[in-house]
Amino acid sequence: DTGVSQDPRHKITKRGQNVTFRCDPISEHNRLYWYRQTLGQGPEFLTYFQNEAQLEKSRLLSDRFSAERPKGSFSTLEIQRTEQGDSAMYLCASSPGSGASYNEQFFGPGTRLTVL
């Protein structure tokens, strides 16, 4: 039974470049979340998928951010034209969507992004 995995674990990029992160949720979890976390803060909600449908997206998310979850399995988060303020840990989480623990979220190890 594998947990949530994320790739890459670390990414260093130059300002203005595009980056893409991948998240593989726990198998059979139909809910998937993306968060961003900076030092000293809790995770900040970015977006939520139920299966392949993106049902909620933070108003804080600019047009430079986009996420997909084709076929309701893995998900990708893309940041276009990165800025230094995008430097953060990007976390993915999944939850079963059914049963007693339907909305308990389990986090992946995160992708740490550094924008130079």
Next chain:
Amino acid sequence: QKEVEQNSGPLSVPEGAIASLNCTYSDRGSQSFFWYRQYSGKSPELIMSIYSNGDKEDGRFTAQLNKASQYVSLLIRDSQPSDSATYLCAFHNTGGFKTIFGAGTRLFVKA
């Protein structure tokens, strides 16, 4: 008013003592509440969920929820040095799927 408020700490307790962590939230309609533990440099790890008023116990951990006061707490009994971490309170917003996290309380358990 912040959506979730937690004392940032640090909260320092001696080994074997009870650690009490508190959280208040602003969304009166919230139904789902969570406590996560986060070690430095690691991702959050779910400790407990609570949905009904009252207490919920799991091993050394007890979560307490009071919806009328919009207050949720976590008690850690027989605290161990390995409990030293940041504890994050979270809840689901009303009618949506957004999970809102507090900034966390840092706990230090002194051996």
